[in-house]
Amino acid sequence: MIDMNTVEAVIASGPYADTWESLSQAPTPAWFNDAKFGIFTHWGLYTVPEYRNEWYSRNMYIEGYPEFEHHVSAYGPQNRFGYKDFIPMFTAERFDADEWLDLFAAAGARYYFPVSEHHDGYQMYRSELSHWNTFETGPHRDVLGELRDATCAHGLHFATSNHRAEHWWFMGHGKDFDSDIKEPLQKGDFYWPAMPEPNEFDIHSTPAPSAEYLEDWLLRVCEIIDNYRPELLYFDWWVQHESFKPYMRKLVAFYYNRGVQWGRNVSICYKYDGLAWGAGIVDVERGGFADATPFAWQTDTAIARNSWCYTNSLDYKTLAELIVSLIDAVSKNGNLLLNVGPRADGSIADHDRELLLGIGDWLRANGEGIYGTRPWRLTQEGPTKQAEGMFADQQPTAWTAADWRFTTKNGAIYAFCLNPDDIADNHETSCETLTMSTFAAYHDGIKPPFNGIVASVEQLGAGSVRFRRGDEALEISPLPREPDQKGLPIGFKITVG
Secondary structure (H helix, E strand, C coil): CCCHHHHHHHHHHCCCCCCHHHHCCCCCCCCHHHHCEEEEECCCHHHCCCCCCCCHHHHCCCCCCHHHHHHHHHHCCCCCCCHHHHHHHCCCCCCCHHHHHHHHHHCCCCEEEEEEECCCCCECCCCCCCCCECCCCCCCCCHHHHHHHHHHHCCCEEEEEECHHHHHHHCHHHHCCCCCCCCCCCCCCCCCCCCCCCCCCCCCCCCCCCHHHHHHHHHHHHHHHHHHCCCEEEECHHHHCHHHHHHHHHHHHHHHHHHHHHCCCCEEEECCCCCCCCCCEEEEECCECCCCCCCCEEEEEECECCCCCCCCCCCECCHHHHHHHHHHHHHCCEEEEEEECCCCCCCCCHHHHHHHHHHHHHHHHHHHHCCCCEEEEEEEECCCCCCCECCCCCCCCCCCCCCEEEEEECCEEEEEECCCCHHHHHHCCCCCCEEEHHHCCCECCECCCCCCCEEEEEECCCEECEEEECCCCEEEECCCCCHHHCCCCEEEEEEEC
């Protein structure tokens, strides 16, 4: 069993010390900036009711919330049927890790991020630190271990996400009325510590997590590191609370030193300011940056707007919207980590599967302009402005045929038209010509943004296309596409002379 002596010994072994000065020197794994696309899954005990979202365990204990009323109606009062009583119902009888990874590989993902423990405190892996895990209860399987084995067998990079930090307060509302969350609570209890909920962005909130809780958090994550050897870790937002800082530095030093012992670079994806700048990979939840950045980053978003786990009321995004999210992130030096929520029985719903396979079909034709690319000196062209920052995906953006994103690799420029069929929709004709002002010809003393030679233009996955550099724009005549490609972005490879 891992303990603090082991943690301190690994930190002392170096080369990374538990200081931000040292940890900010760790390099981003070389594969990350080439991979571009990963899959995230939120799957756990909270999927059993399939109601609203993955915060069911918190919300079912807040009087006046829809989850509270639903829970009483469907399962009975919380003092007779609490959150823990879902555990025997979580049997995962249709869970097959290899089937999941078959799908994720077919979707074109290059890495995979299952959640190992969410805010509810239920571990999806075998643990010596808590009995509230899937190996000892529920499905009686080491879910994380099975997913790791399948990920590696499919040639993807394995990572995992841990959301334990928020458990400090996540179940606290259960003490506000007669429920199964009662004092005294002590370490080892499923609901422990169930403290009062703070303002989630108050980094100085009290009562602050205790040393006992923080050490338990640290050891849980270090146990995952040693037993499952993820190439990346991810933390949700509350780790920026001031109480976590010394423990987070220890965790990062432990992890990065383990990576050195394993002979590979590892890194941590974090939101807001959970780590010091340069000590990990910046993550933007459900959003991104307005322009290309000099640093690699990631956006994590979901196939639905209103939940990270599967529910019976998902507000799905369209396939085109998901592909644009990928293109936009890659053009700005980012990766897309796309979440899908399996059902409680371990199956993946048909529509979720269709969306992932649709992305895979598109990437098989257009992946040359995605994988391994870097931002070009110009990121984008077009009239449509996209909201930046966190949670910018709550409303779909109406892209036009004049909106483009650019990437580059091996001397070529890749240009993606975000909505080529907008012309057809507006004029009731087929889309015969697409235009890019960036590649207009030199005329009347006006130097265009690109003042080089366009030797050829190829439609990715289709072949060479006719083009003409006019005074106002580069005009491209795209090749016909299959009906199921209508409305999806088109990629072009521009070879320069």
